Amino acid sequence: MSASLSESSTGSTGAHKPYLKRKKSSLGETKIAILGYEVVGKSALSVRFLTKRFIGEYDHSAECKYKHSAIVDGENTAFEILDTRSLSGDCGAREDVLRWADGFMLVYSVVCRKTFEVLRDLHKKIEEFRRGTTVPIVIVGNKSDLAHMRQVTQEEGLKLAAELGCPFVELSASEDVTKVVEAFYTLCREIIDYKRRSRTFLDRVFGAFGREKPSS
Ligand SMILES: Nc1nc2c(ncn2[C@@H]2O[C@H](COP(=O)(O)OP(=O)(O)OP(=O)(O)O)[C@@H](O)[C@H]2O)c(=O)[nH]1
Secondary structure (H helix, E strand, C coil): CEEECCCCCCCCCCCCCCCCCCCCCCCCEEEEEEEECCCCCHHHHHHHHHHCCCCCCCCCCCCEEEEEEEEECCEEEEEEEEECCCCCCCCCCCHHHHHHCCEEEEEEECCCHHHHHCHHHHHHHHHHHCCCCCCCEEEEEECCCCHHHCCCCHHHHHHHHHHHCCCEEECCCCCCHHHHHHHHHHHHHHHHHHHHHHHHHHHHHHHHHHCCCCCC
């Protein structure tokens, strides 16, 4: 398993210019954007997955893109992970991000109800942008270690995820690396399934036209 933190490209800190190009990824490549309100733990989750460490404080001024490779279900998988920065409550959902990613991790903090409440609109924005297609998404409730400050119950998280048709993981980036890995792998599996289904569909629709007729 290897992680590269060197490729942390950043958009400008102020107004973000679109800098992410949509390039179709292969089955073994997985492009994940981490979206969510300010301070929910987006950076903590990415860094925990990449390095297995919880650092505590992160640079909030920059958006970072990381590369990482791991074996998921026996297959070598190249992850690209975009740790977005939420500006003016946009949860990092800029157009270039929505176009670029294969799948999205929608993160809220269980100690802040507002961060949970924005997720329904965020989900709608993604689906509308991707023209009503089912986009691979995982919902993550972070900071479960802060039980005494909890404002969102696990049942509420499960209910929202069921309503939106997404897998759900509640975890603590600071205390549970296994669940953090599980959340990323779950999204990776959703993305691979989605790509396989799209290919099968395209094969059915266009396959016959693409094939040469056998010569008689
Ligand atoms: N107790 C606890 N604190 C956490 C956890 N995850 C993140 N934090 C803390 O929450 C704060 C925000 O974490 P970040 O990872 O910077 O959050 P972010 O969503 O990337 O923040 P922005 O980039 O500003 O939107 C930091 O002080 C982290 O140490 C967690 O699981 N438990």
